[in-house]
Amino acid sequence: MEKLQKTLEEWKAMLDPEQYNVCRLSATERPFSGKYNDTKTDGVYHCVCCNEPLFDSTTKFDSGCGWPSFYRPIGESAMTEIRDTSHGMIRTEVKCARCDAHLGHVFPDGPPPTGLRYCINSVCLNLEPRE
Template sequence: MDTTQKINRTEEEWKSMLTPQQYHVLREKGTDAPFTGKLTYNKDKGTYYCAACGNELFTSDMKFDSSCGWPSFDKEIAGGKIKTARDLSHGMVRTEIMCAKCGSHLGHLFDDGPTSTGLRYCVNSTSLEFKKEQK
């Protein structure tokens, strides 16, 4: 069940709110270069949010080291936080993942994860903000 309140902004509004890199990845479906993202190697406990709208997406307990070059998660926070679509770009068939609240591009979902879910949410660091757990 989708419990997310939708955000509708014009592309000009997004451009004024996001950095050029964030706009490219989140709104134009760009991709971070592998092994370069600020959150790829993050091991801190906390929560990952959509960088465009602050929608809560993943927790650190869902993150694993996939060695693929991007932050990887084996599931999402429940409640319809992420939506998917078939992506036929670049000569491949993939499942795109987007923030259900604002529609921003997050990355792709693969069925090759090593945990019990069998899933790997491969997410651009640029698409995420991280808030460290307060002790």
């Protein structure tokens, strides 16, 4: 996968303010406010910054946390994981492997078969429905 690199100014010009703040500055959207929190549409979720496929809707589940949750990324190389010690917690941040967009965090409290919960900001995603 070829890495996509742009300046912050280039990202700012192509993203809306909320997408920019979350994807490029590691902010978080308000819980239960995202457009994909309750979505049941069958399809593939892509990175809003670079269109890289990230999650299949078949791995989405209702965790009750207020953000779209998935138990597995679409592929092992879809994202990178980084230790996050901000806000007085130890968490694992997930970023798009192609463009380094901040997506959210992964937690070890998800359902089988992985036991993982990828807690992802809706503004980081574009859903392409299956036909």
